[in-house]
Amino acid sequence: MDQELLNLFGHARISDxxxxxxxxxxxxxxxxxxxxxxxxxxxxxxxxxxxxxxxDKTLGLLYRRVAEMLSDGVLDADEQNDLLDTLSFFSSDRIEVGEIQKPSSLPYTRPAPALTFPDVRFCFTGTFEFGSRRDCEAAVADRGGVAGSLTAETHFLVVGSYATESWKHSSFGNKISKAVDMQLKGLPIAIVAENHWASYL
Incomplete structure (x- = not known):
């Protein structure tokens, strides 16, 4: 076996x-x-x-997220929750590291609605491939929308691609449960997946 192949196999073992x-x-x-x-x-x-x-791409993704959270020297409450959700995903025994959660286990609005941005209010929860929650909120603001906490005025709750099967018991699951309750009360809020949201950017 040549040295290049040996190096590749050695690299894979280090990554694992x-x-x-x-x-x-x-x-x-x-x-x-x-x-x-x-x-x-x-x-x-x-x-x-x-x-x-x-x-390794997985390590690199997490490193970038953590470095961004700590860039100002303070891990605020939102960042604590985001990091907890992210690490809960990585430590889940029910899925492989790096696997995107199948949408069937999450209460997404069906059919997925069309999205617009001007004067529309978004809330984000979970861990996103797109970037940090602040990156997602900035993308909405750049298109004339509003992003913030979940309220009766929220039109769309966007759930990050990295979620766990046990979402009901996670911190980001609290927002999802609240949004479902709001739907049951007749409020016009839709729950959408990150990839659906991103397709409209």
């Missing part, structure tokens, strides 16, 4: 080992249902060291 370590870290960090500032900084340092020798 790192992903196993990431799953273990994620389980430990989310065990108490909260990810605090020092835990996020520890995770950032671990990711920085491992991304440098791996190049």
């Amino acid at each position: 080992r790192q992903l196993d370590e990431l799953i273990g870290l994620a389980k430990g960090l989310t065990a108490d249902g909260l990810v605090n500032q020092s835990e996020a900084e520890f995770l950032q340092a671990w990711l920085a060291a491992n991304v440098a020798v791996s190049g």
Whole structure:
């Protein structure tokens, strides 16, 4: 076997080992249902060291998310919830790391409605391929829409592509449950998947 193939196989083993370590870290960090500032900084340092020798896309995605959250030196409450959701996804035993959640288990509005942006209010929950929640909110604002917390005036709740089967028991699941309750009360809010939202950008 030539050296190039040996290097490829060695790289794959490093990546697998790192992903196993990431799953273990994620389980430990989310065990108490909260990810605090020092835990996020520890995770950032671990990711920085491992991304440098791996190049694995999963590690790279998480590293970028954590680095962005800590870029101002403070992990605020929204960022804590976002990171908790993200790590809960990575530590889930029910799906493979990096797998996009099948939409059938989430209460998306059927059929998926057409989206517009000017003067339309959006709320985001979960972990997004597009970028951070702030990136998603900025994309809406750039198109004349409004993004913020879930209220009676919200038109669309957008659920990030990375979600867990146990969404009802996660922090982002609280918003989904609230949106379903709002629908049952007759409020005109639709629940849509990230890829549906992104297709209208």
